[in-house]
Amino acid sequence: MVNGAKFMKNLSGTDLLAMLTLLYCLLGSVFLFALGVNPIYLFRGFVFALPQFVIKATAYVPGWVYLAVAAVILVFGKGRKISVAKLRSIIVAIIYCTLFTLMFGLVKNQLPEVVPFWADALLAELDRTLHFGRNPWDLLSGLSAFNTNRLAAFYLNGWVFLATFLPVLLIAFDKNETRVRHFVGLWALAWVLLGNVVALVFMSAGPIFAGLMPGVDPTAHAGVVELLARPDAQALVRIRDYLWGSYSGTVSEIGSGISAFPSVHVGIASVIGLYLLRLGQDAGAVIVTPLRRRAVLLGSAVAAFAVIGAYLVLSVYLGWHYAVDGYTSLLIISGSAWLLQRKRRRAPAAFAPAALAAE
Numbered sequence: 001m002v003n004g005a006k007f008m009k010n011l012s013g014t015d016l017l018a019m020l021t022l023l024y025c026l027l028g029s030v031f032l033f034a035l036g037v038n039p040i041y042l043f044r045g046f047v048f049a050l051p052q053f054v055i056k057a058t059a060y061v062p063g064w065v066y067l068a069v070a071a072v073i074l075v076f077g078k079g080r081k082i083s084v085a086k087l088r089s090i091i092v093a094i095i096y097c098t099l100f101t102l103m104f105g106l107v108k109n110q111l112p113e114v115v116p117f118w119a120d121a122l123l124a125e126l127d128r129t130l131h132f133g134r135n136p137w138d139l140l141s142g143l144s145a146f147n148t149n150r151l152a153a154f155y156l157n158g159w160v161f162l163a164t165f166l167p168v169l170l171i172a173f174d175k176n177e178t179r180v181r182h183f184v185g186l187w188a189l190a191w192v193l194l195g196n197v198v199a200l201v202f203m204s205a206g207p208i209f210a211g212l213m214p215g216v217d218p219t220a221h222a223g224v225v226e227l228l229a230r231p232d233a234q235a236l237v238r239i240r241d242y243l244w245g246s247y248s249g250t251v252s253e254i255g256s257g258i259s260a261f262p263s264v265h266v267g268i269a270s271v272i273g274l275y276l277l278r279l280g281q282d283a284g285a286v287i288v289t290p291l292r293r294r295a296v297l298l299g300s301a302v303a304a305f306a307v308i309g310a311y312l313v314l315s316v317y318l319g320w321h322y323a324v325d326g327y328t329s330l331l332i333i334s335g336s337a338w339l340l341q342r343k344r345r346r347a348p349a350a351f352a353p354a355a356l357a358a359e
Contacts, residue, residue, distance in 0.1 A: 020185070090168060090171060105257055112247070123204055131323065179275075186271050195264040208318070264329070266308070271333060280299065280304075281300070311326070
């Protein structure tokens, strides 16, 4: 046990990401083979589908988003001073993150072959019970004053990039290896535990598939049905139809796969939010001035709750998830973070920004 803990402590964030990716690809391949599916065939099919996916992805995640991130890395992230070794680690991390999320898509597409969709009615009823007999979507109906396509773009654009490449950003910019390892592990846990393991037990489609998926009653989700019929919801409908076409067709497509419970969207947002909280705590531990310490802690808490709250609310309003999907993801990720953090040794001096350490 001691040797194992020492081994993990000596791992870099890149090494841990490599281990988790290779392990997940191995287990994912075993899962696919058990279903009679050749992972190599699926990988080849996904490669051929890549150009079509890029066209779709740029429609929902404009190229300027990636250019803006690159600009931040180069201008504000001291990207010009990145060493060759660091650059190599970043490139390797990009490859591992791509492989990890690609395997996730392959596994997710096959989940209905193991367990059919069955839990939508249960989750809808649980939502009403938790919200005093009301559909939680009705509590958010005030958001109808906003343009639906813009809300959908906000919901997906930043999430896709961060959800896929969060470990890359951690490895590139966070000098605290303990913190990097912690959140690389939490990132992988969010994808696999929420999106594969728990999703397989409670297979559900979500309100957005009302009228398409048997068991998702349109009358129980009248608000979402009306939202999708709005003229400003075409982009949201296109994404829904893309996922439905992949599910009901014979060819898996990149980025497809249907499962509502629990919410990976909220799960990854929770990882990001907890990271912001952790940054605030570690920074506050090395700031001597009480006023600045409180400002840093408050700022990190506000940012964390804003990220988590935005995705929790929009996941319900846009119809992707039941409210209980997000609640469950937040509880699982928060509990997992607490367990992973129990035995860690706090090291305030290792906080990256030297200016804060000098306060």
